[in-house]
Amino acid sequence: MHVLLLKEPRDGESGPDPYIKELASHGHKATLIPVLSFKFVSLNTLSDKLFQPEKHGGLIFTSPRAVEAVKMCLEADERREEWNSSVKDKWNSKSIYVVGKATAAAVRNLGLNPLGEDTGTADVLSSLIIEREDTNIPPLFFPCGSIKREVLPTALRGNGVPLETLTVYQTAEHPDLEKNLNNYFTEQGTPASIAFFSPSGVKFCLEVVRRLSGEHMAQIKFAAIGPTTQDAMTAEGLCVSCAAEKPTAEHLAAAIAKALQ
Numbered sequence: 001m002h003v004l005l006l007k008e009p010r011d012g013e014s015g016p017d018p019y020i021k022e023l024a025s026h027g028h029k030a031t032l033i034p035v036l037s038f039k040f041v042s043l044n045t046l047s048d049k050l051f052q053p054e055k056h057g058g059l060i061f062t063s064p065r066a067v068e069a070v071k072m073c074l075e076a077d078e079r080r081e082e083w084n085s086s087v088k089d090k091w092n093s094k095s096i097y098v099v100g101k102a103t104a105a106a107v108r109n110l111g112l113n114p115l116g117e118d119t120g121t122a123d124v125l126s127s128l129i130i131e132r133e134d135t136n137i138p139p140l141f142f143p144c145g146s147i148k149r150e151v152l153p154t155a156l157r158g159n160g161v162p163l164e165t166l167t168v169y170q171t172a173e174h175p176d177l178e179k180n181l182n183n184y185f186t187e188q189g190t191p192a193s194i195a196f197f198s199p200s201g202v203k204f205c206l207e208v209v210r211r212l213s214g215e216h217m218a219q220i221k222f223a224a225i226g227p228t229t230q231d232a233m234t235a236e237g238l239c240v241s242c243a244a245e246k247p248t249a250e251h252l253a254a255a256i257a258k259a260l261q
Helices: 018-025 043-050 064-073 077-092 101-109 122-132 151-158 177-188 199-219 227-235 249-259
Strands: 002-006 029-032 036-040 058-061 095-098 140-145 163-173 193-196 221-224 240-243
Touching (some): 018 029, 043 077, 095 101, 095 122, 140 151, 151 163, 177 199, 221 249
Parallel strands (some): 058 095, 058 140, 140 163
8 A cells, every 4th residue: 555654754864764664564555745955054063162172061863954954064174183182072971962863873883872762752862861871961052943842941941950052053944845745646646644744744745635635535544653743743734643662663564554454
């Protein structure tokens, strides 16, 4: 059966996207349509902060995009050299917190050792940080996107853990989103299942999906990558057929396969 994945392709991965591969192993044909576009901002400020690890108690990354912004700051040879020779070790002597496997993998590529890979959501990660950190540390540094949820900052500040945030990328609707959705529905028809990967995805796609699927809307099995996305879908009046137990390709594919049985 046809499954539509409303998500960004994995950066720098050779071969098929893991979600497409996992769904194929369950006998389903998945297509990926990117929903968001990203613009990096404040990279000079980010660079300054990255090269002053002594001013911070640790790092927090909740998306691969934030890690990508860091990577951009290290593109100059002398910067990369300084990072490799001393700066990354100074960060590694502190805690580097992440949500999810994709973010953890990107962090490892920078030579950093991530903690919290299996937390899966900002709620669970904030509990881990509160458990581990003292309130008298220098602020944890959290480079993030313009549409970040306030769960993590609110939880940390509420428990007295000092935090400094910096917006390093802005999120907008992908310029070809509507055209790509139109083409998909024209060529493939209404999919058996549609998976959402973020509240922004719900916001930018739902109206177009409703229009294109028309009377077939009720037959679609809607899937969510996690609880935050599921909440956004429910708030829009969508009936969510399944949600991934953890935000991984294996868990989502298994959930969709079960819903489509």
